[in-house]
Amino acid sequence: MNPNRICVKLFAAETPAAKILDCVPVFHKWIQKRNVSGHLLIDVADYSHVWQGPGIMLVAHEANFSTDQSAGRLGLLYQSKRPMEGDFEARVGFAIKAVAAACVQLETDLPGKIKFLGNEIQISLNDRLAAPSDQEALKSMESELTGLLAKLYPGESPTVEGVADGKSRPTITVRSAQPIDVKTLLERLA
Amino acid sequence: MSWKETLADQMPADWAREIEVFEAQMELRREGKLDEKIFAESRLRRGVYGQRYDNGHRHDGVESQTLNFPAAPLTKGPETMWDAPGMVRIKIPYGGVTPDQMDVMADLAEEYSDEILHVTTRQDFQLHFVHIEDTPDLMRRLAAVGITTREACGNSVRNITACPIAGVCHDESFDVTPYASATMKYLLGHPDVQDFGRKFKVAFSGCQQHACGLVAMHDMGAIAVKKTVDGVQKRGFSLHVGGGLGAVPHQAKVMEEFVPEEELLPMFQAVSRVYARLGEKKNRGRARIKFLIAKLGIEEFQKLVREERKVLPHDDRWTSYLKDVPSYREDAAKEGSSLNGAGHPEGFDDWSHTNVYHQRQKGYAVVSITLPLGDMTSFQARELAKITRRYVGEALRTTVEQNMVMRWVSEADLPAVYLELKRIGLGQAGAESIVDLTACPGTDTCKLGIASSRGLAGELRGRLLAKRAQLDPAVQKLRIKVSGCFNSCGQHHISDIGFYGNSRSVGSYKVPHFQVILGGQWVENGGAYGLAIGAIPSKRVPEFVDRITERFVRDKLPEESFQDFTRRIGKLELRGMLDDLMKVPAYEQDKSFYSDWGDPREFTMGDMGAGECAGEIVSLVQVELAAAEREVFEAQLEMEKENYPLADERAYHSMLQAAKALVKVQFLDVGEDPASIVSEFKTRYIETQLFNDRFAGGKFANYLFQRFETTPVKFTRDSVRQLIEEAQLFIEAAYACQLRLSEKKTA
Ligand code: SF4
Numbered sequence: 001m002n003p004n005r006i007c008v009k010l011f012a013a014e015t016p017a018a019k020i021l022d023c024v025p026v027f028h029k030w031i032q033k034r035n036v037s038g039h040l041l042i043d044v045a046d047y048s049h050v051w052q053g054p055g056i057m058l059v060a061h062e063a064n065f066s067t068d069q070s071a072g073r074l075g076l077l078y079q080s081k082r083p084m085e086g087d088f089e090a091r092v093g094f095a096i097k098a099v100a101a102a103c104v105q106l107e108t109d110l111p112g113k114i115k116f117l118g119n120e121i122q123i124s125l126n127d128r129l130a131a132p133s134d135q136e137a138l139k140s141m142e143s144e145l146t147g148l149l150a151k152l153y154p155g156e157s158p159t160v161e162g163v164a165d166g167k168s169r170p171t172i173t174v175r176s177a178q179p180i181d182v183k184t185l186l187e188r189l190a
Numbered sequence: 191m192s193w194k195e196t197l198a199d200q201m202p203a204d205w206a207r208e209i210e211v212f213e214a215q216m217e218l219r220r221e222g223k224l225d226e227k228i229f230a231e232s233r234l235r236r237g238v239y240g241q242r243y244d245n246g247h248r249h250d251g252v253e254s255q256t257l258n259f260p261a262a263p264l265t266k267g268p269e270t271m272w273d274a275p276g277m278v279r280i281k282i283p284y285g286g287v288t289p290d291q292m293d294v295m296a297d298l299a300e301e302y303s304d305e306i307l308h309v310t311t312r313q314d315f316q317l318h319f320v321h322i323e324d325t326p327d328l329m330r331r332l333a334a335v336g337i338t339t340r341e342a343c344g345n346s347v348r349n350i351t352a353c354p355i356a357g358v359c360h361d362e363s364f365d366v367t368p369y370a371s372a373t374m375k376y377l378l379g380h381p382d383v384q385d386f387g388r389k390f391k392v393a394f395s396g397c398q399q400h401a402c403g404l405v406a407m408h409d410m411g412a413i414a415v416k417k418t419v420d421g422v423q424k425r426g427f428s429l430h431v432g433g434g435l436g437a438v439p440h441q442a443k444v445m446e447e448f449v450p451e452e453e454l455l456p457m458f459q460a461v462s463r464v465y466a467r468l469g470e471k472k473n474r475g476r477a478r479i480k481f482l483i484a485k486l487g488i489e490e491f492q493k494l495v496r497e498e499r500k501v502l503p504h505d506d507r508w509t510s511y512l513k514d515v516p517s518y519r520e521d522a523a524k525e526g527s528s529l530n531g532a533g534h535p536e537g538f539d540d541w542s543h544t545n546v547y548h549q550r551q552k553g554y555a556v557v558s559i560t561l562p563l564g565d566m567t568s569f570q571a572r573e574l575a576k577i578t579r580r581y582v583g584e585a586l587r588t589t590v591e592q593n594m595v596m597r598w599v600s601e602a603d604l605p606a607v608y609l610e611l612k613r614i615g616l617g618q619a620g621a622e623s624i625v626d627l628t629a630c631p632g633t634d635t636c637k638l639g640i641a642s643s644r645g646l647a648g649e650l651r652g653r654l655l656a657k658r659a660q661l662d663p664a665v666q667k668l669r670i671k672v673s674g675c676f677n678s679c680g681q682h683h684i685s686d687i688g689f690y691g692n693s694r695s696v697g698s699y700k701v702p703h704f705q706v707i708l709g710g711q712w713v714e715n716g717g718a719y720g721l722a723i724g725a726i727p728s729k730r731v732p733e734f735v736d737r738i739t740e741r742f743v744r745d746k747l748p749e750e751s752f753q754d755f756t757r758r759i760g761k762l763e764l765r766g767m768l769d770d771l772m773k774v775p776a777y778e779q780d781k782s783f784y785s786d787w788g789d790p791r792e793f794t795m796g797d798m799g800a801g802e803c804a805g806e807i808v809s810l811v812q813v814e815l816a817a818a819e820r821e822v823f824e825a826q827l828e829m830e831k832e833n834y835p836l837a838d839e840r841a842y843h844s845m846l847q848a849a850k851a852l853v854k855v856q857f858l859d860v861g862e863d864p865a866s867i868v869s870e871f872k873t874r875y876i877e878t879q880l881f882n883d884r885f886a887g888g889k890f891a892n893y894l895f896q897r898f899e900t901t902p903v904k905f906t907r908d909s910v911r912q913l914i915e916e917a918q919l920f921i922e923a924a925y926a927c928q929l930r931l932s933e934k935k936t937a
Pocket residue numbers: 630631632633636637638639640643673674675676677678679680801803
């Protein structure tokens with residue numbers, strides 16, 4: 001299994017002081033300064049009027065970054081859109097790295113207003129041709145990501161919870177008991 | 191496996207072929223073998239649209255940045271970078287969409303777009319930020335559930351809209367749905383609608399007095415009418431032509447008071463032919479049919495259409511669908527039964543007051559689902575599909591007010607449906623009221639946008655929702671519609687309070703403004719347009735909305751409508767209400783006026799690009815010659831795959847196609863039969879020597895004639911290669927001939 005498109009979400013810690021609209025000027029500044037490496041930043045889309053939607057979205061050529069509020073939980077979602085390099089593990093690793101770096105940057109640009117969790121990652125396969133929404137996809141995800149998860153959470157056994165309902169994207173949520181911040185998560189991927 | 195292989199047998203063969211053709215055109219364009227203008231028109235006709243910043247430049251608030259798209263300098267149209275994200279418009283005839291189709295669109299929004307499904311003011315869906323390389327698979331996945339994007343954009347017949355409550359309405363003459371559907375099928379890809387100078391919008395309405403179909407603002411529209419002819423009641427339509435919003439709004443004119451149902455399609459076809467023949471082609475600002483009718487006068491236009499109707503070659507499809515019309519019905523999933531005093535959950539009464547319409551059929555209701563700015567998430571779309579299946583089966587439609595309706599809800603189920611919608615954030619009350627604003631994409635994604643229509647609409651919506659309960663009932667009923675520029679995609683002309691974006695210079699700065707339009711009429715199919723009062727800075731619009739609504743409540747006469755109120759107090763007085771709001775504080779005093787709603791960048795007009803609303807003006811003969819070229823390219827591919835018979839067939843067909851393209855310049859009804867194409871081509875181009883080249887004479891035409899006269903019995907690589915080469919020469923000669931003729935015409 002090697003889907004072309006992958007989504008990774010890192011969750012915000014409980015009740016951030018920041019409003020999602022605070023991300024509008026921040027994302028515009030990122031475009032000005034071109035400071036998301038490996039991505040051609042294009043525009044900012046405001047979906048803050050949509051219930052539990054993408055909120056504010058930074059649109060890049062390679063992927064969208066959005067202040068996703070699905071299932072009522074705020075986080076930063078990375079939605080890859082162009083074919084990615086490497087095997088599945090490399091692709092997921094790349095996506096986690098991209099979103100974690102953006103989270104660190106957001107924490108810096110909205111100081112004290114938002115914090116992201118490093119010990120919970122939601123990974124979805126966004127390619128129904130390569131990965132239909134079934135148990136098999138979940139099993140493959142789990143088995144193919146063993147090495148990556150060991151690198152992210154050394155010495156721990158994170159729980160992996162999967163959902164595949166036949167329609168929505170097959171998704172696993174990885175949780176480790178030991179709280180870490182996103183900066184640490186990013187360093188572990190270096 | 192690819193989507194192409196996976197879905198091969200799940201769509202009509204001609205749809206599959208059309209998508210393959212588009213893919214081949216993409217390949218030709220990538221290889222530089224297809225002109226960018228022609229490719230742009232082809233892609234627009236497939237619903238693949240450009241988006242803001244696709245020229246590779248974006249002003250970041252400080253300076254204009256170059257967006258270095260990886261495939262640069264490859265373009266997909268003039269000044270349109272190949273891999274810049276674009277929009278795909280999904281045509282939904284009369285807004286009718288099934289739960290299975292919703293599921294697929296939700297998947298597509300997630301995989302190729304931004305997880306948002308956007309409903310437009312013409313009952314389409316739009317997906318934004320889509321990469322062109324993903325479009326063929328996107329089209330295949332839609333085609334597999336019965337949706338085509340063909341002719342969703344470009345100079346073609348766009349989506350055909352109709353009342354979302356057709357068939358269940360108390361006031362309609364009859365259900366227009368089967369007629370709208372038949373018209374869509376008939377005109378889709380019809381040769382007579384391929385040579386328009388601009389887009390062409392068609393609408394159906396079940397009655398004259400209500401708004402739903404908005405026939406008066408369409409290029410061509412039909413209103414259901416019943417008439418007694420020789421003692422028998424007959425179904426028919428009053429036909430309206432030449433309406434349109436845009437910078438110069440026109441009300442449609444009645445062309446025929448009554449056209450019996452069997453004459454509907456031929457009359458539409460005759461109108462199309464007259465428009466294609468006489469409509470403006472060069473100056474796209476005057477190319478809509480409304481300008482032709484204004485020039486000729488409705489009587490002359492009517493005469494030409496009637497004459498054209500008389501000479502139209504008969505087509506069985508004009509009436510073949512009529513046998514199924516009497517039995518056409520939507521099946522309800524449940525028995526209709528009344529609410530009968532069942533418990534009302536919190537919020538239900540308010541919602542039910544604004545969002546429920548009791549159907550003509552006892553025990554059933556239509557539920558409006560308000561979508562903020564026409565948007566819903568893929569999750570909401572999928573959940574809505576589930577709710578639809580559970581309660582009504584299939585009956586879901588989009589509306590021109592960027593909402594959706596669920597029809598055939600048993601009244602007893604209304605509280606449960608309300609709770610289900612509320613659970614997924616779609617239970618907002620206030621459908622078709624002041625809090626249910628309409629907005630075009632504006633500067634968010636449209637290349638022509640001047641000011642942020644969605645930003646403004648979002649701001650107004652937030653403010654009005656917060657005080658909705660305190661608003662006077664007369665104010666609650668008003669409608670606000672916003673367009674990002676004068677092109678009126680947000681339909682500001684037909685709302686009580688309308689705005690369209692423009693800009694004003696203050697010192698060396700530009701300030702986003704909105705022109706205020708008051709007193710447009712929504713009822714009677716958008717029966718009257720509003721008055722332009724003056725332009726105010728974008729940031730002052732909320733203050734103006736408060737001011738005009740308060741004044742309306744204070745000064746309106748009993749039972750007076752907003753239209754009557756604005757006409758009574760007059761333009762001068764209304765203008766006086768704007769005077770102080772028109773002032774813009776100096777930049778140093780208040781910088782907020784110098785940026786737009788929802789966009790902190792300093793306002794600029796520098797991001798505007800050439801619009802694709804109308805498509806490129808490319809003549810039919812150019813489009814068809816390009817199609818011939820594409821076919822000969824496909825012949826080469828088949829030859830490489832050693833499919834020699836198919837390669838031969840494609841090469842031969844490409845010559846026929848090129849010959850047909852030339853014949854159609856003089857004779858539109860040549861048809862598809864090879865014998866008549868060849869014979870007409872001989873008469874019109876060989877015997878007249880029009881095809882003859884100064885050096886080669888008519889030599890290249892012989893390649894076509896030889897292949898027409900002798901079908902090969904054996905196919906070898908060599909024989910096929912030779913035919914492909916001949917076909918290429920023939921197409922080149924056809925291009926040269928077309929060029930000579932057009933030069934002669936200009937001279
Ligand atoms: S009204 Fe103007 S800004 Fe709005 S979609 Fe139409 S062309 Fe674009």
